[in-house]
Every structure is written in C-alpha cells, then in structure tokens.
Amino acid sequence: PDIRDQLMRTPALHPRAPRDARFASVLVTNGDIDHIAGLLILREKQGFDLLATREIHDVLAANPLFAALDPAHVARRAVALGAPVEIAPGLTAELFPVPGKVPLYMEGETVDTELEGEQTVGVRLSAGGRDVFYIPGCAAMTPALADRPHGAALVLFDGTVWRNDEMPRLGVGAKTGARMGHMAMDGERGSIAAFAGLDVARKVYIHLNNTNPVWRPDSAERRAVEAAGWTVAMDGADYALD
Amino acid sequence: PDIRDQLMRTPALHPRAPRDARFASVLVTNGDIDHIAGLLILREKQGFDLLATREIHDVLAANPLFAALDPAHVARRAVALGAPVEIAPGLTAELFPVPGKVPLYMEGETVDTELEGEQTVGVRLSAGGRDVFYIPGCAAMTPALADRPHGAALVLFDGTVWRNDEMPRLGVGAKTGARMGHMAMDGERGSIAAFAGLDVARKVYIHLNNTNPVWRPDSAERRAVEAAGWTVAMDGADYALD
Numbered sequence: 001p002d003i004r005d006q007l008m009r010t011p012a013l014h015p016r017a018p019r020d021a022r023f024a025s026v027l028v029t030n031g032d033i034d035h036i037a038g039l040l041i042l043r044e045k046q047g048f049d050l051l052a053t054r055e056i057h058d059v060l061a062a063n064p065l066f067a068a069l070d071p072a073h074v075a076r077r078a079v080a081l082g083a084p085v086e087i088a089p090g091l092t093a094e095l096f097p098v099p100g101k102v103p104l105y106m107e108g109e110t111v112d113t114e115l116e117g118e119q120t121v122g123v124r125l126s127a128g129g130r131d132v133f134y135i136p137g138c139a140a141m142t143p144a145l146a147d148r149p150h151g152a153a154l155v156l157f158d159g160t161v162w163r164n165d166e167m168p169r170l171g172v173g174a175k176t177g178a179r180m181g182h183m184a185m186d187g188e189r190g191s192i193a194a195f196a197g198l199d200v201a202r203k204v205y206i207h208l209n210n211t212n213p214v215w216r217p218d219s220a221e222r223r224a225v226e227a228a229g230w231t232v233a234m235d236g237a238d239y240a241l242d
Numbered sequence: 243p244d245i246r247d248q249l250m251r252t253p254a255l256h257p258r259a260p261r262d263a264r265f266a267s268v269l270v271t272n273g274d275i276d277h278i279a280g281l282l283i284l285r286e287k288q289g290f291d292l293l294a295t296r297e298i299h300d301v302l303a304a305n306p307l308f309a310a311l312d313p314a315h316v317a318r319r320a321v322a323l324g325a326p327v328e329i330a331p332g333l334t335a336e337l338f339p340v341p342g343k344v345p346l347y348m349e350g351e352t353v354d355t356e357l358e359g360e361q362t363v364g365v366r367l368s369a370g371g372r373d374v375f376y377i378p379g380c381a382a383m384t385p386a387l388a389d390r391p392h393g394a395a396l397v398l399f400d401g402t403v404w405r406n407d408e409m410p411r412l413g414v415g416a417k418t419g420a421r422m423g424h425m426a427m428d429g430e431r432g433s434i435a436a437f438a439g440l441d442v443a444r445k446v447y448i449h450l451n452n453t454n455p456v457w458r459p460d461s462a463e464r465r466a467v468e469a470a471g472w473t474v475a476m477d478g479a480d481y482a483l484d
Contacts, residue, residue: 063305066346105309
C-alpha cells in the first residue's frame with residue numbers, strides 16, 4: 001500500500017472516491033491519461049473487473065506501470081463493441097464507437113481526429129428498462145451516433161470546450177477542440193445544436209476543460225447552455241432517474 | 243491541456259503545487275508509482291529538465307504513457323551516481339545509491355529488497371555550503387550511508403512504517419516494511435537508532451504509510467519520535483535552514 005499512499009495521503013485528493021470504496025468493475029472508455037491514471041492510485045489488492053475494448057487493453061498492457069494491478073485481484077476483460085455485458089446485477093453496459101483519436105501520448109506525425117473504432121467509445125448503461133449514455137469524448141456527431149440516445153433518461157456528454165478555438169483565443173495553447181478530439185458546445189456543428197432535436201430526458205455536460213466559460217455560473221455561456229436544456233456536472237454529482 | 247484536467251479539476255488535488263507553478267527541473271529518485279505518477283498531471287507544454295538515473299529513465303521510457311511529456315519541452319537528463327549536477331543556480335544535487343528494490347510493478351518471482359544501484363537513490367542537495375539529504379526510501383542503514391549525512395543541516399528520511407510488521411499486525415496487508423524496501427523507525431535496526439549517533443542538525447520523517455501510528459499527534463510513537471529529535475513532515479512544509 002505504501003506506493004500509492006504518497007498520492008492518496010491528502011484526503012482531498014479523491015474526496016468522493018475514498019480508497020476504501022468497494023466496486024465490482026471499472027469500465028474504461030479511452031486510453032488517455034485522464035481516463036486511466038486513476039487506476040494507478042487504487043488500493044493494492046482490491047479486486048475488480050477491468051473492462052475495456054481490446055485496443056484499450058492493449059494500450060494498458062503496453063505500459064508496465066499497470067502491472068501494479070495485480071492479476072490475482074484484477075481481471076482484465078475485453079468488451080466487444082455492440083455486445084452488452086452485465087457489469088453489476090441488473091445493469092448492462094454496451095460500448096459503441098465514437099469519433100475520436102488515439103491517446104495524446106500515442107499520437108504520431110499525423111493524427112486522425114475523427115477515428116471511429118475501439119480507441120474512443122461511448123457507453124449505453126441499461127437497467128430497469130432505462131438507458132443512460134456516457135460519452136465523455138466525441139469529435140463529431142455522426143448520424144449513427146445521433147440515432148442512439150433516442151428515449152434516453154440521461155445523457156452525460158463531452159463538454160470540453162465551448163468554442164472550437166477557445167484555447168488559441170485565450171492564448172493558453174495552440175490546439176482547437178477538434179484537434180483534441182472534442183466537438184464544441186456552441187455553433188452549427190456543436191453539441192447543443194446536435195442534441196436539440198433528440199429525444200433525451202436529461203442532458204448533462206461532463207469533461208469540461210478549464211478554459212470553458214460555462215464553468216462560471218454567472219456567464220452568458222452558462223445561461224445559453226441551461227436555456228438549451230443542459231446542466232453542467234459537478235464532481236460527485238448523483239443523478240436519480242425519474 | 244484537457245487530458246490532465248480531469249485529474250486536476252479539483253483544486254484540492256494538488257493544493258500546494260498549482261498547475262501554474264514554474265520550476266526548472268524535476269528530480270526523480272525512484273521509479274515506483276508514487277514517485278513518477280505526478281509527472282502525468284503536469285501542465286502540458288511546461289518546460290523543465292527531468293533528472294534521474296539512467297535506470298530510472300529506462301523505466302520511464304518503457305512506459306509510453308510518459309510520452310505525454312513532450313520532448314520539445316521536457317529534456318530527460320541522466321544523472322550518474324556520485325556526480326553532482328547543478329539543478330538551479332547555486333544549487334547542486336548529488337545522487338547516491340540507497341538499499342531498496344525495483345518498483346512494485348517490475349517485481350519478478352523473487353525480489354532483492356536491499357538492492358543497491360540506480361533503482362533507489364538518495365539526494366544530497368548543496369547550496370551556500372550547507373547540505374540537505376532527501377532519502378524517501380531506504381531498506382537498511384549501511385556504513386557507507388551512515389557516513390554521508392555528517393554535518394547535514396537537514397535530513398528528510400524514509401518514515402514509511404513504525405514497526406516492520408505493522409501491516410500484518412493490523413491485518414491490512416501481508417507485507418512487512420522490509421519486503422517493501424523500507425526500514426522501520428523503531429527497533430535496534432530502525433532509523434531512530436541508526437541516526438542517534440549521527441551529526442545531523444534536523445531530522446524529519448517523510449513518506450509515512452497510513453498505518454504508521456506516528457501520524458497521530460497524540461500517540462506514544464509520535465512522542466518517542468520527537469523525544470529522539472525527529473519531526474514529522476506535513477504536506478507543503480517549508481524548511482528554513484539556520
């Protein structure tokens with residue numbers, strides 16, 4: 001346990017996921033650092049199923065660091081796209097491809113930022129006849145993707161940037177949202193417009209970059225998002241389905 | 243920046259090392275997760291020198307994840323044992339071998355827990371004629387090691403466990419301190435006894451496991467440590483040398 005304690009010593013590090021939390025499985029939808037680094041600070045000897053696509057498992061396997069997840073306790077299970085799996089009693093998860101890209105640290109000279117395959121996936125969680133969608137990264141709304149959440153009780157969706165060129169405009173980086181594999185909220189091809197006609201009971205933005213003005217509760221952008229029927233997630237939020 | 247923001251979104255995550263901190267270099271003394279995972283949550287495009295032994299650099303290089311440290315901004319410099327390097331103007335660092343072991347995730351069937359080489363090192367920091375020693379992991383006090391801190395203004399030393407069998411006794415794990423590559427504070431071969439005769443102005447325990455009773459300010463063990471001239475470090479502590 002000592003090796004993780006350096007990171008976890010501050011109770012504030014993970015205030016809503018204490019190290020004594022028990023869970024049956026961890027489902028990873030992307031191989032990038034923000035999606036997988038948390039695996040390194042779990043309590044040693046904690047048993048769970050680690051679910052991901054084969055390609056994301058390959059990314060983990062290529063990093064010896066993750067051998068800290070003792071195979072005697074952590075079962076790595078590959079999940080095929082389009083094949084629902086039961087991840088807890090009565091709760092199934094189905095993975096589907098979402099336009100995105102390989103993790104930053106695997107980028108080569110050229111990067112396909114709207115790759116559809118096993119590197120970036122969304123999840124349909126189903127229980128008691130209701131569906132929840134978790135899509136933390138999405139580079140573009142394709143017709144196939146727009147068809148999926150029909151009738152969903154809740155969609156948690158990529159809210160990385162408000163505008164595609166937000167970071168260059170603020171002078172904090174050269175990358176656009178598109179370059180990072182994320183569609184903007186605003187604009188003709190943004191997520192607000194993309195979801196405007198979809199039959200979804202609740203829409204929540206997650207995965208906001210720190211440059212996104214929607215963070216500010218008093219911003220015009222926050223008002224615009226809320227006027228369009230969205231809310232903005234907070235760390236540790238719980239959602240009760242009607 | 244988005245990929246680290248998931249981890250850094252909570253300001254409390256790293257309250258004393260905000261992402262806008264600027265530093266010239268990062269010196270890594272061990273390849274285990276608690277020593278290197280922090281590299282994954284630094285701000286992208288932040289420039290610094292990454293200093294470590296060749297073997298620890300090899301550990302980092304074996305994990306593609308660390309390619310997130312853009313070589314255009316982060317220079318990886320190998321530091322030889324016993325060769326002081328200037329890490330900031332007027333401040334030199336010298337690495338020396340300390341008994342320890344390879345990182346947990348690189349352990350094979352058998353583990354040499356008192357390996358001396360480039361996998362676990364201590365640091366002598368020198369400036370203005372004064373020396374500070376940083377030794378976060380140490381499996382045993384060897385005569386060579388005991389000779390080093392003579393006359394030091396400050397020693398920051400491995401305080402992982404109070405007793406070697408602390409974790410098995412508490413029922414929270416099978417491993418002893420020795421198995422993890424750490425000497426205990428207490429006992430004939432413990433660090434309190436090892437430092438009792440050494441000429442060191444200030445002695446501070448760092449890297450405490452959460453099972454160490456010294457954490458509790460009102461514990462008998464804390465009193466024993468303080469009676470022996472040690473203090474216990476806290477996150478974000480500053481030390482002014484006399």
